[in-house]
Amino acid sequence: MKYLKSFLDFYIESSLHVALAVYALIRITFLKLNIPYEEPVAYFGFFGTIVGYNFIKYDELARVKKIKLNKMFKAIIGISFISFFAALYCFLELKTKTKLVGFIALIITILYTLPFFPKKSNLRNWSGVKIYLVAIAWVAVTVFLPVLNGDYDFDTTVLLKSIQRFVFVFVLMLIFEIIDLQVDVKTLQTIPQRIGIKRTKWLTYGLLLLFILMDFLKENATEKHIITTILVAFIIAGFTFFANNKRNTYYTSFWVESIPLFWLLLLLFL
Template identity: 80%
Template sequence: MKYFKNLLDFYIESSLHVALAVYALLRITFLKLNIPYNENVAYFGFFGTIVGYNFVKYDDLARVKKVKLNTMFKAIIALSFVSFLGALYSFLQLKTKTKFIGFVALGLTILYTLPFFPKKSNLRNWSGVKIYLVAIVWVAVTVFLPVLNGNYSFDSLVLLKSIQRFIFVFVLMLIFEIIDLQVDAKNLQTIPQQIGVKNTKVLAYFLLLLFLALDFLKENATQKHILATFLIATLISGFTWFANPKRNSYYTSFWVESVPIIWLLVLLLL
C-alpha cells in the first residue's frame, strides 16, 4: 500500500497527471473542431506542461531554499529533463505561427515564477491574478495551438470554444482556491478570500450553466457533444458542492484534475 501511495505521489508531484489533463483537452479541441490530430502539437502540450509546471513548483525550492534532493526530487528532475527534450523536439516540428503561441505560454510561465525585476514580486504573488493567468495559458495551449497549427481560421466557433475552455479551467481553479483557502496567503486575494466559499460556489454554478449553454450556440451541434458537456458540467458541479478547505490535497490534485481526462473518455465512448 505504501508503494502504491509513493507511486501515486510521484505521478501527481511530477506533473504527469496535469500533463495528461492538458493532452486530453488538446484531443478534445481536435475532436470538437474537426481538426486532424497532430501528434507534435499534442506531445508539445504534454511534455511542455511537465516542464512548465515542475519549473513553477520546484524553482523556488531548488534555486532559493536549496532544499536537499531526495529520491523523488531527483526522479522529477530526470523526468523534467527528458520532457524538456521531448517538448523541444515537438516544438521544432510546429509551424512558425504556432511556435509564437508556445513562446507566449513559456513567457507567462517564466513571469509567473520569476519576478519582473530584482526584489519585485512575480505574477503568482499579484493579488487576484493567478486564476486568470492560468486560465489564459490553458486556453492558449489547448485551443490556439491546435487551431493555428491546423490552419483553422479564427472564426466565431473558435471564439466560443475559447470562452468555454476559459470558463472550464476557471471553475476548476475556483475549486482549487476553495480547498487552499486556509493555506493561501491573504495578500493573494483569491476569489474565496474576497467573497467567501458559499458565493464562490454560486459563481461556479452560474459559470457552469454558461459553459453548457455555449454548446448550443454552435451550428449543427451534435447530441453526443452536448451530452458530454452536460455530464462534465454535472461532474464539476458535484466536485464544487463537496469542496471545502478541510479536503485533502488529493481531492484537487488527482480527482479534480482528472475531469479533462474523463471528458475525453466520455467523448470517445459516445
C-alpha cells in the same frame, strides 16, 4: 498500500497527471472542431506542461531554499530533463505561427515564476491575478495551438470554444482555491478569500450554465458534444458542492484534474 501511495504521490508531484489533463483538452479541441489529430501539438502540450509546471513548483525550492535532493526530487528532475528535450523536438515540428503561441506561453510561465522586476514579486503573487493567468495559458495551449497548427480559421466557433475552455479551467481553479483557502496567504486575494466559500460555489454554478450554453451556440455542435458537456458540468458541480477547506490535496490534484481525462473518454466512447 504504502508503495501505491508513493507512486501516486510521485505521479502527481512530477506533474504527469496535470500533463495528461492538458493532453486530453488538446485532443478534445481536435475532436470538437473536427481538426485532424497532430501528434507534435498534443505531445508538445504534454511534455511542455511537465517542464513548465515543475519549473513553477520547484524553482524556488531549488534556487532559494536549496532543499536536499531526495530520490523523488531527483526522479522529477530526470523526468523534467527528458521532457524538455521531447518538448523542444515537438516544438520544432510545429508551424511558425504555432511556435509563436508556444513561445508566449513559455514567457507567461517564466514571468509567473520569476520576479517581473528585480526586488519585485512574480505574477503568481500578484493579488487576484493567478486564476486568470492560469486560465489564459491553458486556453492558449489547448485551443490556440491545435487551431493554428491545423490552419483552422478563427471564426465564431473558435471564439466560443475559447470562452468555454476559459470558463472550464476557471471553475476548476475555483475548486482549488476553496480547498487551499486555509493555506493561501491573504495577500493573494483569491476569490473565496474575497467573497467566501458559499458565494464562490454559487459563482461556479452560474459559470457552469454558461459553459453548457456555449455548446448550444456553436454551429457545428452535435448531440454527443452537448450531452458530454452537460455531464462534465454536472461532475464539476458535484465536486464544487462537496469542496471545503478540510479536503486533502488528492481531492483537487488527482480527482478534479482527472475531469479533462473523463471528458475525453466520454467523447471517444459515448
